[in-house]
Amino acid sequence: MSADRRIEAITQRIVERSKPTRAPYLERVRAAAAKGVHRSVLACGNLAHGFAVCSPGDKAALSGDTVPNLGIITAYNDMLSAHQPFETYPTLIREAARAAGGVAQVAGGVPAMCDGVTQGQPGMELSLFSRDVIAMAAGIGLSHNMFDAAVFLGVCDKIVPGLVIAALTFGHLPSIFIPAGPMTSGLPNDEKTRIRQLYAEGKVGRAELLEAESKSYHGPGTCTFYGTANSNQMLMEIMGLHMPGASFVNPNTPLRDALTKEAAKRALAITALGNEFTPSGEMIDERSIVNGVVGLHATGGSTNHTMHLIAMARAAGIQLSWQDISDLSDIVPLIARVYPNGLADVNHFHAAGGMGFLIKQLLKAGFLHDDVRTVYGQGLAAYTIEPKLGADGNVLREDAPEESHDPKVLARIESPFQPNGGLKMLTGNLGKAVIKISAVKPERHIVEAPAIVFHSQQAMQDAFKEGRLNRDFIAVVRFQGPKANGMPELHKLTPALGVLQDRGFKVALLTDGRMSGASGKVPAAIHVTPEAVDGGPIAKIRDGDMIRLDAVAGTLEVLVDAADFAARPAVTVDLSDNDYGMGRELFASLRQMAGPADMGASVLF
The missing domain is CATH 3.50.30.80 (IlvD/EDD C-terminal domain-like)
Incomplete structure (x- = not known):
């Protein structure tokens, strides 16, 4: 448990409140897991449909019960900058799966809308509900019962929460979330805001506004301000659903591809067919949810997660409340300054020490539960690293720094930017x-x-x-x-x-x-x-x-x-x-x- 007794007390009251719903949820997860490899229950006609387009080698592998099959749920589309990089991921994942002795199939796609495109438009009224539609769409993809584990390709606002709800609904399966990373830095966010205000006052025209917006949102990857999309990535890492260091590596780089392949191999390693079975429904517990809330406060994250975290937790039978979130905010200090809480963007955050430094500082003060399960197979201390590309093309992890590379962006826990999460x-x-x-x-x-x-x-x-x-x-x-x-x-x-x-x-x-x-x-x-x-x-x-x-x-x-x-x-x-x-x-x-x-x-x- 965490060293900080206040964190422990809030966690324990969530545990007590959740008992009537968490216990039956875990019973369902364990009953589903006890059935073993689910392809074994499929009739021959079912199975033939499931691997009809596979190569002869993959068909042979999937005919039995000993080769793991990885289901890919993807939110790819090529209109959204954050999701366009996912176009190449299924190929990378299939190659990595074969190299690890497994198989990977795209199980289904889910919708992915952009609040930036629909902002102030009628389509924005579909945005919040898209989260639940995404959860249901992912559920349809996984309902074919062909898979031993799942990887989820999603980044933005409602997409990751919807995918988490689906992953926890299929909590008997191991799940890993694979991000695409942020776009490179463009026009500084404070300058973009200045132009927006001038436009609102009628002091600049549409041409100047569009030029500023286009310089801000200019390439593949997530928007670089710390909104819901990047809060999602922080959450997936601090809750143990990402591989360590995966959140904020730019798209279309060798390190990004190496992290993607590593995640695919790891997903196959934690199925029930191996010795490290890590079903997501058991892995994510009350401590993981509290860690997510703590990360949200320490980074000044999105208010959307006062709803999304509650919905995500409920999918696992965990009863989180606004009071819990507010009480944790009173305890956890703000140690990151990323726009709109500061001038830096998420690339500056990553360069200053990123998630590894953040988690190290929070663990040091006892604000996080280290004794959680993660997809990496170790406690949260294993996430206090910086990811690098090794000479062999694989991911190399080095210890996160003891000091921030930029104290204006990431502060030590002893000298926070403010004493609470805000x-x-x-x-x-x-x-x-x-x-x-x-x-x-x-x-x-x-x-x-x-x-x-x-x-x-x-x-x-x-x-x-x-x-x-x-x-x-x-x-x-x-x-x-x-x-x-x-x-x-x-x-x-x-x-x-x-x-x-x-x-x-x-x-x-x-x-x-x-x-x-x-x-x-x-x-x-x-x-x-x-x-x-x-x-x-x-x-x-x-x-x-x-x-x-x-x-x-x-x-x-x-x-x-x-x-x-x-x-x-x-x-x-x-x-x-x-x-x-x-x-x-x-x-x-x-x-x-x-x-x-x-x-x-x-x-x-």
Whole structure:
């Protein structure tokens, strides 16, 4: 167990809370694993279909029960920069599998949408639900019962959480996640933000904005800011689902290919056919989930994971809560400064010491559980390394440095950038919400101002352009929750609010929608639950109501007489415009079924 008693106490309360669901989950995993190699239960006709296009050698290997078969679930498409590198991965994985005496097959593909493309567009209303669709699509691929282990090729926002849910649903199989890495550094993120704000003010045109955006997002790999996609990669490594050091190596490099081949071989080595059987459902436990939350706080990671981690944990029968996440935030210091929490990008983070230095520092202070299982076969201390390319073309691992290569990007645990992780839960008479303050200046952690209510991003943008927002206010943007319209990210509001804050006004955002990993310098109480469409208190707010957002005390209050506020009717609005177009009609049943944000906003649990 961790040396820090506070981490141990939170972990233990999650264990106790989870017993009614974790125990039956493990029984199902163990019962499935006890059946042995699953191809043995397939009828000859089933098996013939399963290897019809294989080479004669692979057919011979798969006819029996002694050669492991690796299922590849891929999120490849060539529109998304983060996923385009996966085009060549199946070939690399097949070659590595054959070299290791196994077989690999693409079991299925899953959709992969880009929030960057759909930001502020109707398609963004499909984004959150794509996580659960991805989990189901991966489940279909693995349901053929042909595989002894699985590798998952995915990177971005909803894709990795969806794939983790699938991996844990098939928890009797070993699973390894194989990343593609970040694109090389382009236009600095702070300069991109400056151009966006100038565009919002009408001081530069579309041509200048497009040029800046194109210099920022310019090649294969993930976007280089520390949003949900790169938070995903951090999580997979600190939870032991990546090979050590795999997260932030650039695409199309010899080291990247070497890590991919190594992961394929390792996946075959940890099947039930060998001596190191590591089923993902047993490997990932309450300690692994806590390690993920600790990593999120130490790096100032994405607010989306206040929902995704809960949904991922529930897939393994583990009951994580916002209170757990908030309490861990109070304990774990911020030791990484990566945009939007600093000027560096993830390439600078990796060069400063990356995941190996981060994990070493957190272990040293007792903030992580070292005694976890990982796909590498050792505890988390084995991840305190830097990956290099050996002379033989294989992965070579060296000890992570004792000192950061850039203390402005990665700090020692003894001298953190701030004493807490900056992700907090807010509670009060408006319900529950989440706020990320790691990039918000301390003097803005408390905002008390009158409400201005909007029912869409566009309405607030119009008000900004018309000059009606040059004052202190809290923007209440409601009917943006999972049931209302799929809970889109509201990043189009960021430039306008940033401009107003720079002009000296006290501003904040309060919404039942999302902001995600790019949440920046403006205080934002997000994921408000109950959401407006369910008649939550946010639906009772009126223009001019004084609201107090206090990220220090962890409170969110409308300062209205309690009896008067309780007597107010909840506002309703016509949401029919959200029902059709860009595929939204296909997601009507998911909007109706969606759970609340603090339970993962899932349609599966």
